[in-house]
Amino acid sequence: MGRTRKGRAISGFLIVDKPPGITSTSVVNKVRWALEAQKAGHAGTLDPAATGLLAVALGEATKVLPYVTDALKAYDFTTRWGQETTTDDAEGEVAREADARPTDAAIEAALDQFRGDILQVPPAFSAVKVDGERAYDLARDGEVLELAARPLHVRELTLVARPDADHATLRMVCGKGGYVRSIARDLGRALGCLGHVTRLRRIWSGPFTVDGAVTWEEIEQGARTGALDSRLLPLETALVGLPECRCPELSVASLRNGQPAPVIPPEDLEWGEEAWASRNGKAIAIGVFEAGHLRPSRVFAA
Structure with a gap:
């Protein structure tokens, strides 16, 4: 006999504006407790010092987390020139310093090499696994790590503001697995002035934006009162990038x-494409479209 989960069987996304000093896992645990949910997860870890959008999935919505994790994300961040740190952000110790400061024109010219499909070496203090262990655990133990470069697609990287000679504010839109700290570090090296991140904020991720997100204070105030239920977004919100097929009533159970089972596809859906099936606007399944049928890979409870 299967183990019964404790909590409420609620589903959807709660979009949280994560404050600094709290881990992404702590946010998920807080949301799950506040909503008394049976199951919760999140799409895309934010560093403890970072702020901004964290999409927390509850219940059946956890099944569509990959579609948010794999989507493009946008970050606003401030780089401090003249110093490189052990963590590539302000949390670490200063490892190297430089007197040079880049001009706006030099920054603009250097940005192009970090756009498009690039290779990026993650920070030593990151969640990347090395021989089964997290890089940050090895780095804290004093190990000198040489992490392998990983592919990253950078859709946009622009200079937004220049508050003073020591700082620059930038915006990056990138795909899965991007480290803003690595961009700041490598940009500083390319400019010959060194650099690290002092402020990082995620402003959107896939279909979700930080505008109107739930604050930490609102979670605490609304915890276990039912007040947060109205802030949940349906799991279907995460599927906007997938073709939608209409599901006849006779196909729902299958x-x-x-x-x-047979579905009614949009006109441009081709054989072998991934799609989702809906009935009265609710997701029934995700799968591959073949010869008028959807072959499910993920299914959703009623």
């Missing part, structure tokens, strides 16, 4: 049992 799809929910993981069996292929």
Whole structure:
């Protein structure tokens, strides 16, 4: 007999404006407790010092987290020139210093090498696994790490403001696995002035934006009162990038049992494409479209 989960069987996304000094895992645990939810997860870790959008999925919405994690994300960040730190942000110790300061024109010219499909070496203090262990654990133990470069797509990288000679504010739109700290570090090296991140804020991720997100204070005030239920976004919000097929009533049970069933596709849907099936606007399943049928890979409870 299966173990019964404790808590409420609620589903959806709570979009949180994460404050500094709190881990992403702590936010998820707080939201799960506040909403008394059976299950919770998040899309895309933010560093403890970072702020901004954290999409917390509850219940059935955890099944669509990959579609948010894999989507483009936008960050605003401030780089401090003249210093490189052990963590590539203000939390670490200063490892190297330089007297040079870049001009606006020099920054603009250097940005192009960090746009498009690039290779990026993650920070030593990151969640990347090395021989089964987290890089940050090894780095804290004093190990000198040489992490392998990883591919990253950078859709946009622009200079937004120049508060003073020591700082620059930039915006980056990138794909999965991007480290803003690495961009600041590598940009500082390319400019010959060194650099690290002093402020980082995620402003949107896939279909979600930080505008109107729930604050930490609102979570605490509304915890276990039902007040936060109205702030939940449906799991279907995460599927806006996938083609939607309409599901006839006769196909609902088959799809929910993981069996292929006939669906009504949009005109431009091709054989072998991934799509989702809906009934009255609610997601029934995600799968591959083949010969008028959807072959489910993920199914959703009623």
